[in-house]
Amino acid sequence: MSHFGGSLFHFRLLHKFVLIFQIVSTSSTPSSLSAHIRKKCHCGFPAAMKTSWTVHNSGRRFFTCKLYDPDLGMPGCNFFKWVILELLNENKRLKDELKQRKEQESDDQKLEKKIVELGVELEKIRKEKKNNFIICLVFVVIFLLFGKLR
Numbered sequence: 001m002s003h004f005g006g007s008l009f010h011f012r013l014l015h016k017f018v019l020i021f022q023i024v025s026t027s028s029t030p031s032s033l034s035a036h037i038r039k040k041c042h043c044g045f046p047a048a049m050k051t052s053w054t055v056h057n058s059g060r061r062f063f064t065c066k067l068y069d070p071d072l073g074m075p076g077c078n079f080f081k082w083v084i085l086e087l088l089n090e091n092k093r094l095k096d097e098l099k100q101r102k103e104q105e106s107d108d109q110k111l112e113k114k115i116v117e118l119g120v121e122l123e124k125i126r127k128e129k130k131n132n133f134i135i136c137l138v139f140v141v142i143f144l145l146f147g148k149l150r
Helices: 008-025 032-037 083-149
Strands: 048-051 061-064 080-082
Touching (some): 080 083
16 A cells, blocks of 8 residues: 555545646636636636536636536635626727727828918918018118109
8 A cells, every 4th residue: 555545535535636736837828818818717817718618608618716626525715707708808908998999090181281271381380481671672672762763
C-alpha cells in the first residue's frame, strides 16, 4: 500500500489538489472574443468557458468557475453564466461604442467643415482689407495731388 493508504478517495483528493494547483498556476490564452467578455468567478479567477453536453443544452457554451469539475465532484464557487447572454451584452456595448464613434466622426466632420468655411471667410476678409487699404491709399494720393494743384 502507498503512503496515502491506497484508497481511491485519497487518490481523488490528491488529484483534486493537483488540478487546483495547475488551474491556479497556469492560464490558457483565450480567444480575442472570449478575452473581451471574460468574467471572473466568485473565487476571483478568470472564468472558464465550457460547453454543455446535457440533453436540453447540448453544445451551448457557458462560463463557470475554473475549479468546477463535475466528474471529480468539484463544484467550484457555483459561478455560472451562459455565453450567449455575455455575447448579447458585448454586442450591445460594441453597438453603443460604434454609435458614439459615428457621432464623434460626424461632429469632427462638422468641425472640419466649419474650419474650412472660416478659413474661406478669413481669406475673403483679408482680401477686402487689402482692397480697402489700396482704395484708401488711392484716395490719399488723389487728395494730396489735388490739394497741391490748387
